[in-house]
Amino acid sequence: MNVEALKIHDLLVKRKIKRVIFIPSKIEIWEIKSNNNNNIYWIDFTKNYCSCKGFYYNTKNSPCYHIRAVSAAITQSGYEIEILQDNKLNSYLDSLIDNLIENNR
Numbered sequence: 001m002n003v004e005a006l007k008i009h010d011l012l013v014k015r016k017i018k019r020v021i022f023i024p025s026k027i028e029i030w031e032i033k034s035n036n037n038n039n040i041y042w043i044d045f046t047k048n049y050c051s052c053k054g055f056y057y058n059t060k061n062s063p064c065y066h067i068r069a070v071s072a073a074i075t076q077s078g079y080e081i082e083i084l085q086d087n088k089l090n091s092y093l094d095s096l097i098d099n100l101i102e103n104n105r
Helices: 003-013 053-058 065-076 086-103
Strands: 017-023 027-033 040-044 080-085
Touching: 003 065, 017 065, 017 086, 027 065, 027 086, 040 065, 040 086, 053 065, 080 086
Parallel strands: 017 080
Antiparallel strands: 017 027, 027 040
């Protein structure tokens, strides 16, 4: 197994991937807790987007391993599910933005 495959395997085994579903809108956001620090990356799988620096700098070459990890999690049912009401969406997004700012200082 190469390094990336090992990282993805570790994310799956440690259940660090979460699918957050807002109802009734069915908006979906994927979260991945970092293996290395306290960062939480959010992924919009339908738009092939990740909030990590690797995605920002290398997206033209290939998707980051977080996006591939979500794909593997879907295939293997290797993720947690959190269901929230739509009225929680704004506070959820605020917390995501705060996390991104804090972890990119």
